[in-house]
Amino acid sequence: MKLCPDCKSDNIENASSLGLRVFACLVLIFIIPFGFLFAWLPFVLSYKYRCNLCGKLAENEEFLNIDWREKDEILKEYTQMEKELSDYLGNWVKDDNNDFYKIVKGRGQFLALKLINKNLLPYLITGLENNKTLKVKEMSGFKIIERKSNVHGLYKPPESENLPADSPQLTSLGEEVLTQEEFLYITKQQIEDVKKWLESEKVDDIKIIINPQ
Numbered sequence: 001m002k003l004c005p006d007c008k009s010d011n012i013e014n015a016s017s018l019g020l021r022v023f024a025c026l027v028l029i030f031i032i033p034f035g036f037l038f039a040w041l042p043f044v045l046s047y048k049y050r051c052n053l054c055g056k057l058a059e060n061e062e063f064l065n066i067d068w069r070e071k072d073e074i075l076k077e078y079t080q081m082e083k084e085l086s087d088y089l090g091n092w093v094k095d096d097n098n099d100f101y102k103i104v105k106g107r108g109q110f111l112a113l114k115l116i117n118k119n120l121l122p123y124l125i126t127g128l129e130n131n132k133t134l135k136v137k138e139m140s141g142f143k144i145i146e147r148k149s150n151v152h153g154l155y156k157p158p159e160s161e162n163l164p165a166d167s168p169q170l171t172s173l174g175e176e177v178l179t180q181e182e183f184l185y186i187t188k189q190q191i192e193d194v195k196k197w198l199e200s201e202k203v204d205d206i207k208i209i210i211n212p213q
Helices: 016-030 068-084 170-175 180-188 191-201
Strands: 013-014 050-052 058-059 089-095 099-108 109-116 119-131 133-138 206-211
Touching: 016 180, 068 119, 089 191, 099 170, 109 191, 180 191
Parallel strands: 133 206
Antiparallel strands: 013 050, 050 058, 089 099, 099 109, 109 119, 119 133
């Protein structure tokens, strides 16, 4: 089984075009002098894969290959993580920099959604220490861009011509991890009003370490 090295998802697809390699092979055979001697080269080049969850695009060698025993170990770690985060899942917390995060489980991953202006930036949760220190890391290709199309984001642009051009919408992931009330507050209210509201909604203060080594 192949896993993404960033988010450990097995939702991986081959991002390299076989058709393009065949085309390059034909060019070498029929157009380039003595190119037939090198027609095999396009097929030995490393393949690239894409994670459909976090969007990571990398060479085949960078993705993890595991057997069933390693899979069982990962499932045990996942279950333990869910148990440790049970008091926080679905709730808002505030870190020591006065930033607000919503701790959620979305698409099988544990995420910390950081409030930034009228948007949310997701971080992958990698650990919880002493029930008060959350370790997270940035997710490559998994950015939330307000009012801009992004298949990995929480917002997507309006599809209806009747909606204003600056009206954000929830993606399918956004619908998993945000309530409609939260969505409206974040996108419609002033940021200071949002923070005041979240201050009353938060369950705890917590330390968050980004990109722990």
